Amino acid sequence: MRGSWPPLSVLYMIEVEGLTKRYGDKLAVDGLTFTVRPGVVTGFLGPNGAGKSTTMRMMLDLDHPTSGRVRIDGHRYRQLSDPLTSLGALLDAKAVHGGRSAYHHLLCLAQSNGIPRARVHEVLDTVGLTPVAKKRSKGFSLGMGQRLGIAAALLGDPRILMFDEPVNGLDPEGIHWIRNLMKGLAAQGRTVFVSSHLMSEMALTAEHLIVIGQGRLLADTSMSRFIQENSRSYVRMRSPERERLLDALREGGYAAVPAGDAVEIDGASAADLGELAARHRLVLHELSPQQASLEEAFMQLTAGSVEYHAHTAEAPRAADGGVPPGAAPPAEAPGTPSTPGTPGAPGTPGPQPGGWGAGWRNKKRGA
Numbered sequence: 001m002r003g004s005w006p007p008l009s010v011l012y013m014i015e016v017e018g019l020t021k022r023y024g025d026k027l028a029v030d031g032l033t034f035t036v037r038p039g040v041v042t043g044f045l046g047p048n049g050a051g052k053s054t055t056m057r058m059m060l061d062l063d064h065p066t067s068g069r070v071r072i073d074g075h076r077y078r079q080l081s082d083p084l085t086s087l088g089a090l091l092d093a094k095a096v097h098g099g100r101s102a103y104h105h106l107l108c109l110a111q112s113n114g115i116p117r118a119r120v121h122e123v124l125d126t127v128g129l130t131p132v133a134k135k136r137s138k139g140f141s142l143g144m145g146q147r148l149g150i151a152a153a154l155l156g157d158p159r160i161l162m163f164d165e166p167v168n169g170l171d172p173e174g175i176h177w178i179r180n181l182m183k184g185l186a187a188q189g190r191t192v193f194v195s196s197h198l199m200s201e202m203a204l205t206a207e208h209l210i211v212i213g214q215g216r217l218l219a220d221t222s223m224s225r226f227i228q229e230n231s232r233s234y235v236r237m238r239s240p241e242r243e244r245l246l247d248a249l250r251e252g253g254y255a256a257v258p259a260g261d262a263v264e265i266d267g268a269s270a271a272d273l274g275e276l277a278a279r280h281r282l283v284l285h286e287l288s289p290q291q292a293s294l295e296e297a298f299m300q301l302t303a304g305s306v307e308y309h310a311h312t313a314e315a316p317r318a319a320d321g322g323v324p325p326g327a328a329p330p331a332e333a334p335g336t337p338s339t340p341g342t343p344g345a346p347g348t349p350g351p352q353p354g355g356w357g358a359g360w361r362n363k364k365r366g367a
């Protein structure tokens, strides 16, 4: 790291105020106001077409806002005297000249921005591309291209970093690496703003979240608060004497919902429920607190603003008497952790009416 800059403890922020972008009839970004602060990784979440990339392009002055403004360290991006040393960004990993080697691509950027050649070697090393540095980038795999884009973002050792879907195409080792890289950069006091549609990944990486849907701000909150406020926590109980258990719960004033061969109870602690079962001398085969994952919290929050629905047999359309588009989350994304009624959950009897996960969706809608 070069030593000539102001200390990283100075606040370097991205400030977005009333940011709006219209493409013809399409309102891609709708009055967004938020601040991205240093010291933590801020995740930028939203369904496909929510306006994440458009927002990031406007932050970099690559797109002109219809109204509103963005300030980087208090200035427009185009007013920054050494932009690469203020803000490093990866928006599109394919935006490189395929005939140039990784080394020459970075050298070109370095020389046009007053960055020493030695820094090119440093960033190639950081992203693990040194062995292929002299190869033309058009022969690079998706993951290698992402690494080159990340190297370019790091080149100016900037205090603010912005990555649009950086883990796309990376293998598990690469995902692990970039997660630690982002956390490390934030721990140095940098501002790290990263978009992703991989909720499970964000849960492991980001401390703060900005969530948008159809261009509008849905949440600007810490990760833990987001999960707490937008997801359901409950206790799952299973007993060979299910009817007696249900009676005991009702008698104790608990709202219990049968779920397969188990019972789910909202708003109660596992400890209290365990005591209740003991008082009634009930045998329990399961007593487990459950917390919905970020994926579920996200799907619940953005359910009304998902534009692009995949209609499958498990997500019936409104015309079939099912859930109208936008009224409930779409089919579970790959990697969604097991929820009651999903395949793989122990003791799950099989597909339910409305498809896998319908029980969970119905419950969330209060059905």
Ligand SMILES: Nc1ncnc2c1ncn2[C@@H]1O[C@H](COP(=O)(O)OP(=O)(O)OP(=O)(O)O)[C@@H](O)[C@H]1O
Residues within 6 Å of the ligand: 023, 026, 027, 028, 046, 047, 048, 049, 050, 051, 052, 053, 054, 055, 197
């Ligand atoms: N140059 C453009 N001209 C017209 N419409 C555009 C343009 N760029 C984006 N849009 C529209 O603006 C909306 C937001 O797009 P954007 O790419 O910002 O979404 P996103 O959140 O990045 O989605 P994804 O998760 O799929 O990357 C979309 O409906 C898109 O079709």
Ligand SMILES: [Mg+2]
Residues within 6 Å of the ligand: 052, 053, 054, 164
């Ligand atoms: Mg995008």
